[in-house]
Amino acid sequence: MGCPESAWQTERRDPLTFWCPKWPCGTRVMVVLGRRFPDMPLCYLPLKRVCIWRWTVDTETPACSVSLEPDCGVQDYIIFNPRDYKELVSNSKTQLLFYEWDEAKGVLEFSKPVLTEKTFNKIVGKFSQSIFHFVTRQILSATMEGKLVVWDLHPPPRSYTSLEKLRIKACKLVHLQPDGLTVLTAVDSYFVTGDIRGHIRFYDYKLSLVNWYSQFKLSPIKMLSFSKDPLVPVGDKSNFPSDCTLPGDPFMVRNFIIGTSDAKVFHLTTDGTNLEEVLIESKEAIYAIDCHPYKPLIAIGAACGLLKVWNYRKKMYVVSRIFEEGLGIQSLAFNLEGFLLGAGFTEGTVYIMDAVSLKNEAPRPFKYSKGSVTLITFSNDSQFLATADVYFTVAVYKIVIKNGEKVWEYLxxxxxxxxxxQSLMFGVQLDNNETRLLSLGKDRLLIEYDLMNCNKDHLEILDIHRTDQEALPNCMVWYPPITRESFLLICNSGYKVKLFNSTTKMCR
Known part of the structure; x- marks a missing residue:
């Protein structure tokens, strides 16, 4: 099965082109040449293959590719030489690879230099990222020990033929700083590093420290991206920091974007050193999702406690909320009118919020479940809320009148x-429009609850029916009301869809 890839226009957020490489394994990392070569190739790494594509050409085959040997490891970073697009370098945690592309012959070859701790008789550390030196014929590799490995690119002997490879050898190990390096890039005449402490440092071409940013208390740096527009100082109004050289000259560098390991993105305006948080995303798995009943909005909840509401037509988020540490979102549901949003959490808490502002509707969250709240749903009239948890328990909440105000209360x-x-949902009786509550479990039981006679700390079962003999039920929905009868659709593990009368619970 192929793994679809696409190139996107960053300002309009629209896909420019799409292709589906027919490799059995997924893409690990991808890089595109910058503005100097706008129509030149795109390179990506499936787990054991390097491919170069002419991404502006409609084709299903790469311009060239090369299979990697198993001992190369998983190459999780790759970059073109910005001065020569026919040269690339990639690295895994332990192995660097240098590539040369013979464009005329469509051949991609790689060199695999040897580096062990015996090479320098010192601990090298795991590689993070590698780049080409912008002055000399060298490659620099950052390690998690705070060191830089300097590789020399030696030209081949004078008897060079097209079959001979450029020689690459580790020539120096520089202990740059005490903290592990997570990012290594270059801008203008500086090398730039990001580390596990959230610090950003700038070095000149001789690897002498020029300036650093350590005051922001960021999480480990995962990405640095500099503005494509060159910096233009604004006369005497500029407020750049001083560099760490003896003259203390103003340190002028382009504005840049910072990505951190806790899924946050910041923009740093270097003139004035102003850091602005521009994006917060989930740093853990997403378990909950629900669509607004009539607006183009979708609510997404993550295990880290981040709740976001997106407009999926405009491709932009509307509002977000971060819950306190330890509150992981497990389930979400809008009510039928779309003005309420319920959320169930991994430690059993239930929040009822305003769907626009995400502020609490109840004075305080409910905590009546002993485990993760896996399902949450509102009744059609929004008078009831029901939840299900990992301990196979159903809980019911109701709106009551207290002191002339409507408030939510545990029932x-x-x-x-x-x-x-597996499923929990409300419905209405056909004859009297009374609210119904049904649940379906992996125990093959379809249960309806006596909601009308439910009172404080007392919930009874109205009836129980077995849906399957061998197969396990997976989910349940209401059949569209296109007939006089009311039906339930139940899907099971035997790839069957069954139609049940919702009153008699008989299979049609």
Missing amino acids: ARLHSHTKKI
Whole structure:
């Protein structure tokens, strides 16, 4: 099966082109040449292959590719030589590879230099990123020991033929700083590093320290990207910091973007050293998602406690909220009118929020579940809220009138299933429009609850029906109301969809 790839226009956020390489393994890392070569190739790394594509050409085959040997490891970083697009370098945690592309013959060859701790009789550390030196014929590799490995690119002997490779050899190990280097890049006449302490340092071409930013208390740096526009000082109004040289000249460098390991993105305006948080994304898995009933909005909740509401038509987020440490979002649901949003959390907490501002509707969150709240749903009239947790328990909440105001209140809970609850949903009776509550579990039981006679700490079962003999039910939805009867659709592990009468619970 192929792994689809696409190139996007960053300002409009639209895809420019799309292709599907027919490799059995996924793409590990990708890089595109910059503004100097706008129509030149794109290079990407599946797990064991390096491919160069002419991404502006409609084709299903790369311009060239080369298979990597197993001992090369997983190459998770790759970059073109900005001065010669026919040269590339990539690295895994332990192995650097240098590539030369013979464009005329469509051949990509690589050199695999040897480097061990015996090479310099010192600990080298795991590689993070590598770049080409912008002055000399060298390559620099950053390590998690705070060191730089300097590789010399030796030209081949005078008897050079097209079959001979450029020789590459580790010539120097520079202990740059005490903290592990996570990012290594270059801008103008500086090398730039980011480290595990969130510090950013600038070095000249001789690797002498020029300036650093350590005051922002950031998480480990994962990405640095500098503005494509050159810096233009504004006369005497400029407020650049002084560099660390003896003259103390103003340190002028382009504005840049910082990405950190906790999924945050910052913009640093260097004139005035102004750091602005521009984006917060989930640093952990996303477990909850729900669409607004009539607006083009989608709510997304993550295990790190980040809740975001996006406009999926405009491709922009509307509002977000970060919950306190330890509160991981496990389930989300809008009510039918779309003005409420319910959220269930991994430690059993339930929040009811305003869907526009994400502020709490209840004075305080509810905590009646002993484990993760896996399902949450509102009734059609938004008077009830029901949840299901990992301990096979269903809990019900209701709006009541207190002191002339409508407030949410916990009603009751019941340990109704013996295995995981797969679906939980409200409905209405056809004859009297009373609210119904049903749950479906992996124990093959379809349970309806006596919601009308439910009161404080008392929830009873109205009826129980077995849906399958051998197959396990996966999910349940209401059949569209296109007939006089009311039906339930249940899908099971036997690849079957069953239609049940919602009143008699008989399979049609």
